[in-house]
Amino acid sequence: MPVGLVQMRCTADAADNLARAVAGIRTAASKGARVVCLQELFRSEYFCQTEDHAHFALAETIPGPSTTALGAVAAELGVVIVASLFERRAEGLYHNTAAVIDADGTYLGKYRKMHIPDDPQYYEKFYFAPGDTGFRIFDTAVGRIGVLICWDQWYPEAARLTALRGAQILFYPTAIGWLPAEKAEYGAAQKDAWTTMQRSHAIANGVFVVAVNRVGHEGLTAPNGIDFWGGSFVADPYGTVLARAGEGEDVLVVECNLALTDVARTHWPFLRDRRIDAYGDLTQRYLDG
Numbered sequence: 395m396p397v398g399l400v401q402m403r404c405t406a407d408a409a410d411n412l413a414r415a416v417a418g419i420r421t422a423a424s425k426g427a428r429v430v431c432l433q434e435l436f437r438s439e440y441f442c443q444t445e446d447h448a449h450f451a452l453a454e455t456i457p458g459p460s461t462t463a464l465g466a467v468a469a470e471l472g473v474v475i476v477a478s479l480f481e482r483r484a485e486g487l488y489h490n491t492a493a494v495i496d497a498d499g500t501y502l503g504k505y506r507k508m509h510i511p512d513d514p515q516y517y518e519k520f521y522f523a524p525g526d527t528g529f530r531i532f533d534t535a536v537g538r539i540g541v542l543i544c545w546d547q548w549y550p551e552a553a554r555l556t557a558l559r560g561a562q563i564l565f566y567p568t569a570i571g572w573l574p575a576e577k578a579e580y581g582a583a584q585k586d587a588w589t590t591m592q593r594s595h596a597i598a599n600g601v602f603v604v605a606v607n608r609v610g611h612e613g614l615t616a617p618n619g620i621d622f623w624g625g626s627f628v629a630d631p632y633g634t635v636l637a638r639a640g641e642g643e644d645v646l647v648v649e650c651n652l653a654l655t656d657v658a659r660t661h662w663p664f665l666r667d668r669r670i671d672a673y674g675d676l677t678q679r680y681l682d683g
Contacts, residue, residue, distance in 0.1 A: 395536055397563070397602075398422025398430035398473070399646040401626045401639045403610035408437045408452070412460065416467055418645050419475065425647040428497070428536045429474040433608040433626075434544050434569040435490070436478060440622070443614040445520040453482035457501045461493050469499030474534045476541055478567035480521075481506070490522045492543055492567055497535035505530050507543040508552060515573060515615055518545070529555040537562055537652055540601075544568045547592055547605065551676065557599035558665075562655050564595060568607040571622035585623055593633040600631045600659035602650045609641055631658035 400418030404411050415436050422430045435441075437460060441449040454460060460479055468475045474497050481491035481504070490507040506525030510518045529552060531540045540561030546552045547566045556564060570588060572581050588605075596603040606626045613619030627638040628648040637648045659665060675681055
């Protein structure tokens with residue numbers, strides 16, 4: 395199954411961002427993609443660099459304007475679309491949410507980001523309530539997929555629970571980059587950790603992992619800002635990186651042989667050998683003593 399990844403820069407113009415995302419979807423479809431994933435919060439700059447109430451105006455309902463526009467594109471091109479959006483659920487209640495649209499344009503549902511970070515220039519707890527959809531899978535025209543979002547990628551529990559529901563591919567819309575002052579000292583290690591963590595999800599669960607990141611410098615906290623490092627990639631169930639984008643805008647289309655899931659899981663039977671009788675303590679925050 396050919397999978398499309400649209401890696402792009404974002405500006406303050408939401409309409410332009412949507413138009414360029416649609417152009418990326420069209421490019422991916424022209425290369426044979428049957429499912430296309432956009433990066434995290436693709437309709438705007440990464441506004442969580444600051445705590446500013448004005449940014450709540452960027453939010454929209456789901457389903458809503460973006461899912462309607464993308465649904466028309468999905469139906470026209472016959473592709474499944476995974477789209478990360480800033481969701482306005484109710485007055486004062488907002489989520490970081492991924493919508494899944496089937497190849498006939500049908501809105502299949504949403505996943506709300508479960509793990510919400512609060513780090514320098516990643517002040518997401520100011521904007522987003524933690525997700526309450528649970529870890530979900532979506533039965534699409536191209537197969538059963540799971541969607542997680544950015545900070546979720548650091549949690550093996552999230553990948554495991556989504557895979558256990560039957561997902562053959564885990565999609566991670568992402569917005570991750572370097573703080574310029576840290577890049578020289580920590581940059582290489584940070585990017586390597588990001589890649590390694592997601593490859594480990596692929597291996598441990600016998601699934602494909604698709605990580606789609608943004609690119610470019612966004613200076614909402616000038617003169618600092620964030621240098622988004624791109625590097626979008628696909629890893630197979632053995633952790634092999636099948637393709638990787640650079641640090642510029644790109645549209646990747648990567649063939650994923652879903653039959654490899656069964657091959658990997660029977661040769662590396664990690665799911666078979668899980669000691670489910672011994673994992674109850676995972677529901678605890680920390681084990682004292």
